[in-house]
Structure formats: structure tokens, C-alpha cells
Amino acid sequence: MTLPSGFAVSTDPQKIDIDYVHHYLSTLSYWAQGIPRDVVVRSIENSIAFGLYAETGAQVGFARVITDKATFAWLADVFVDPGMQGKGLGKGFLQTIFAHPDLQGLRRFMLVTADAHSLYSQYGFGTPPNPERLMAIVRSNLYPAPYRPATNRHTFQLLNGPIPLS
Numbered sequence: 001m002t003l004p005s006g007f008a009v010s011t012d013p014q015k016i017d018i019d020y021v022h023h024y025l026s027t028l029s030y031w032a033q034g035i036p037r038d039v040v041v042r043s044i045e046n047s048i049a050f051g052l053y054a055e056t057g058a059q060v061g062f063a064r065v066i067t068d069k070a071t072f073a074w075l076a077d078v079f080v081d082p083g084m085q086g087k088g089l090g091k092g093f094l095q096t097i098f099a100h101p102d103l104q105g106l107r108r109f110m111l112v113t114a115d116a117h118s119l120y121s122q123y124g125f126g127t128p129p130n131p132e133r134l135m136a137i138v139r140s141n142l143y144p145a146p147y148r149p150a151t152n153r154h155t156f157q158l159l160n161g162p163i164p165l166s
Contacts, residue, residue, distance in 0.1 A: 003092035006055040011100070016044055016051050017059040024062070024079055026143075030114060032077065034143035043077070048102060052080065052093050060084045061093055069102045075111040090119065098123060 003009065022040045025032040044064060052061030061080040067073035075097070080089045097103070110128070113120060128134060 003096060004088050007060070007089060007092070008053050009093060009096040010051050010053060011048055012051075013044060013049055015053070015059075016049055016062070018044070020059050021062045021077075024081075025077060028082070029077075029079065031112075032143070036143060039143070047076070048100065050093070050097050050100075052089060054084075061089060063093065063097055065097065065100075065103060067103065067106070071107045073103055073106050073109045075109065078111075091122075094119075094123060 018037070018041060021044070022035070022037045025040060026035045026037075027033070047064035047066050050063045050065070051059050052063075054060050061084070063078040064076050065073050066076060078094075080093065103109070109125075111120060111125065117125075
């Protein structure tokens, strides 16, 4: 499936609507709730960032790929605007991403998803062989404020619990 008429994909980082992407990731995504804007900017700067655009030029989707362009890639932060879903944009967007010249001939292409297994399986994704070999460092609740005032002036509530200051 190709993109429906009137839509285009670009990897031009100058076209990315940072405020739009940050808003979606920080408030609507299940994987990056609360992510700071500067982290989104840094992630885009260090990835191949794909913007999905309507004929008007408005951004209606986003994805990024972290890759060495030789053997490995990681697909991340994929979304199509909720108001634009159900029009074939997701499939066309993914096909365009997977056809990118820097992503050909890779030995391994990975992603994590909570709810789109059937979509990604159409592109060859599945449970990796020997999943017991995969390991990860996962830092939950990384993006909320680094501390919150606690009940007294000598303690701050950190993400992992209170630490007395005296």
C-alpha cells in the first residue's frame, strides 16, 4: 500500500513540527508520557526522523529510526494523528519508512509495541529468535519532575522514594 493521495513523508528535520510531536508523545502516547521537549528535540536530532504531512503541509504523523545504517535499526515513536487514523496512512507511512535507502540490507530491525503486533507482523516483525537472549535497561517514570516537595523542608520526594537531606 502506498500513501493515500495528498499525503507525503519527509525526513527533513526542518519540517518536523516539534511542538506537535512533543505534545503527542508527552500527553497522548502510552510510552513517553511527560517526556520533556528537550529530550524530544535531542531524539529527533540523533535519529532518522520521518514526518507524515497532509497536502496543506500540516504534520499528521511521526516516526523515527535509530540506526547505524549498516546492520541494525530500532523503530520508535510511531504515531498517526488520532483524527487521521483509519485512512491507510499508517500502512503507507510504514512502507515508506521501510523503503528508505539507509534502512536496506540491515541484519536486525527491532521495535517494541503494546498494541500493534498485527500491523507490524505484516512487515515481517515477530518474536525474535531466542528472546531469552534479549536484555534491556528500562527506567520507568523517568520523565516526571525529578523531585516533588515532600511534607517537611528536610526531605524531597525523588522518583525512587524520599531521601533525607540531613
